[in-house]
Amino acid sequence: MAEIKAEEYSKIIPPMPVVLVSTLYGDVKNLAPFGMNMPVSFSPPLYAVGVSGSRDTYKNIMDTEEFVVAVPGPELAKAIDITAGSLPREVSEFEKAGLTPVKSAIVKPFRVKECQSNFECKLEWVKPAGDHYVVAGRVVAAWVDDRIYTEEVSRRMIDPVYHVSSEKGEYAGKGRLL
Numbered sequence: 001m002a003e004i005k006a007e008e009y010s011k012i013i014p015p016m017p018v019v020l021v022s023t024l025y026g027d028v029k030n031l032a033p034f035g036m037n038m039p040v041s042f043s044p045p046l047y048a049v050g051v052s053g054s055r056d057t058y059k060n061i062m063d064t065e066e067f068v069v070a071v072p073g074p075e076l077a078k079a080i081d082i083t084a085g086s087l088p089r090e091v092s093e094f095e096k097a098g099l100t101p102v103k104s105a106i107v108k109p110f111r112v113k114e115c116q117s118n119f120e121c122k123l124e125w126v127k128p129a130g131d132h133y134v135v136a137g138r139v140v141a142a143w144v145d146d147r148i149y150t151e152e153v154s155r156r157m158i159d160p161v162y163h164v165s166s167e168k169g170e171y172a173g174k175g176r177l178l
């Protein structure tokens with residue numbers, strides 16, 4: 001086996017699915033992609049995201065204690081890149097990326113119409129983690145596209161965008177069922 005630098009460990013795990021995190025700065029609808037993300041509890045339903053303290057997303061969540069996680073499909077790869085641009089806090093990535101904000105049921109940040117699923121979160125806790133913070137949200141409402149929810153929710157229908165390489169800006173699509 002080839003040994004690599006310990007700091008490069010994240011390159012030798014399967015790529016994470018990209019989620020878009022929607023937050024609010026006053027009236028400004030902020031949106032950014034996050035690869036460090038995972039469910040961490042079923043009951044209560046908790047979702048965690050690794051967010052650098054320099055991100056507007058982090059500041060907005062600390063200020064408002066609310067966010068929405070949206071799951072983009074492969075057709076949104078270009079939009080993901082646009083939302084990742086370093087824009088001033090006053091500029092909405094929704095507009096820049098041509099994505100449509102939809103009013104949420106419980107929280108103030110907006111859902112993303114073009115995404116296949118969205119869930120609304122209230123901040124549960126935040127913990128410093130090296131050069132990032134782990135931000136855990138309690139899921140208070142969840143939505144899925146009608147094309148995915150027919151008679152039951154099936155994860156098979158979710159069409160993720162995997163974050164393969166930051167350096168090369170590479171994404172991958174869905175794999176195969178084994």
Ligand SMILES: Cc1cc2nc3c(=O)[nH]c(=O)nc-3n(C[C@H](O)[C@H](O)[C@H](O)COP(=O)(O)O)c2cc1C
Pocket residue numbers: 018030031032033034035036037050051052054055056057058080081083084085086087132163
């Ligand atoms: C595919 C992808 C995944 C990313 N994942 C993360 C992440 O997990 N954590 C993080 O802090 N930044 C991540 N970033 C960088 C932020 O999305 C980027 O800095 C963005 O401009 C932050 O926007 P904001 O300042 O509006 O929050 C990622 C970028 C891309 C393109």
